[in-house]
Amino acid sequence: MALRGNLRDITITQLLNLVHLASKTGTLVVDGPSEQAYISFRDGKLAYARVGREDGSLALVLHKANKINANQYRAIVDRAGQMTDKELGLLLINAGYVTQEDILLNLQGYFTEVVRRLFSWVEGIFRFENDMLPPQDRISVRLDLENIIIEGSRQLRELEQLQDEIPSLDMSLKFTERPLTNVNLSVDEWKVVKFVDPKNTLRQIANTNRLSEIEIRRIVYGLLQAGLVEMYRPVSKPVQQSPKQFPTQNKEEQKSLINKLIGRIRSL
C-alpha cells in the first residue's frame, strides 16, 4: 500500500528524510492548500519536481532562469510539439543557446525551489506512489536530499517560532500611530499592508494574496517588529460574552457583583 497521510502529522521534511533513508524510488504527490505538487525520487535522490500549473518542462525552467526570452519560450512551446526535453536540450546546446551545465544547474535549482515551496505547506494530503516515475519526456537529475532536509528543518524551526509570536491567524491588523512614510517595503509586504483593516483577519489577507501560513506570519512579524502595525481582534467577529461569565445577565447586577469583588479584595 502506498505511503499516505496528512502533512499535519508528518511534515515535508520528515517525508524527505524517510525517502532519503529508505532510498526510495517513486513520486510523492502532495495536495496542498491550493495546488498539487509532484516530487519524484530515484534511489532516495531528488529526480524531478513540479507544482501547480507549471509543467516543469525544460523550456519553462530555462525561461524562468532568463536563459531564453519570452519570445523564444513561446516559439518553443508552439513549434517544439512532440519534442522531448532531451531532444530540446540537445537542440539548444547545438544552437549555442545554453550549455549542458546550464541545463542541469537550472533544472536542479528549479526542482529544489519547488521542494522549498512545499516546506511552507502545513496542511495537505500526501501519498507516495512507488510506481510513478518522472514523465519520460522530461530530463531528470540526481540531487542529494541532505542539504534540502537541513534547510527544511531550519524553516520548520522558523515556523514554530513564528507560531509562538503569532499564534492565531484569526486576528486582524491595524496601523499604529507611526506614519507609513519613508518606509521601504517589499512587494509582498505592500500586498499585506494594502489589506490592513480591523475587518480583515490574517487568514483572509493570506488567502487573498495566496500566501502560505508561514509567509503571512513572516511578513506580519516583520511589520509588527517595525512597529508599523499591531494585532487587533477583527471587528466583524462578534465579541463573545460567554453566558457563563456572569451568573446574571442584568448589567446593573453585574456591576454590583464586580463592586462586591472590589470591596472584598480591598479588605483582604
Added chain:
Amino acid sequence: MQTVKMVVTGPFSAGKTQFIQSVSEIDVVATERKISSDEERSVKSSTTVAMDFGRITVDEDLVLYLFGTPGQKRFDFMWEILSEGMLGFIVMVDSTRPETFREARSILETFRAYAPTPFVVAANKQDAEDAWELEDVRHALRLDKKIKLLPCVATDKNTVKTVLLELLYSILKEMDSGK
C-alpha cells in the same frame, strides 16, 4: 451560590501558583508534578500540570475562583478550557527572566484570541535585584501604553491585591463603556 472566575496565566515559573496562594483563603489546590527536564529543574523542582485553584469568598452568595494555568507549553490544551467564562485574566511574567518574555507575549495573544475579556500584565519579582524596569518589560513585551503593566511580588499580598483590583477596575470600566 454564584461563582465567577479569573485566570492567572504566564510562562513556566512566572509565579502564578504563588500569586494565587497569597490571596486564596484555602490552600491552593495544586496539580504539581516533579519536573523531568534538567533545564527546567534548574529553575524549580515542580510545576503545575493541569491547573491551580484558589478561592476568595465574597459573601454567602458569591465566590471568586482563581485558576492558574500550567506554564509549560505541552499542557496548553488546558488553557482554552480554563479560559471559558472568565471575567478577565492576568498574565504573569518573571521580570528577572527576559528569556521568557517572548513566550509571555505569545501566551497573552493566545488568551486574547480565546476571549475578548479585560486583562492586566503583572511583572513579578520586582523586588529582585536583577528585575527589569517596568518600562523595559513593556517594550520587550510590545505592550501598548493602554495595557496595564503592574509591578508585582507574588509573595506580597498587597501587590497581588493591587493586581486583582486593577483587573476589576478594568472590567468595570469596560462595562461602563458598554463594550
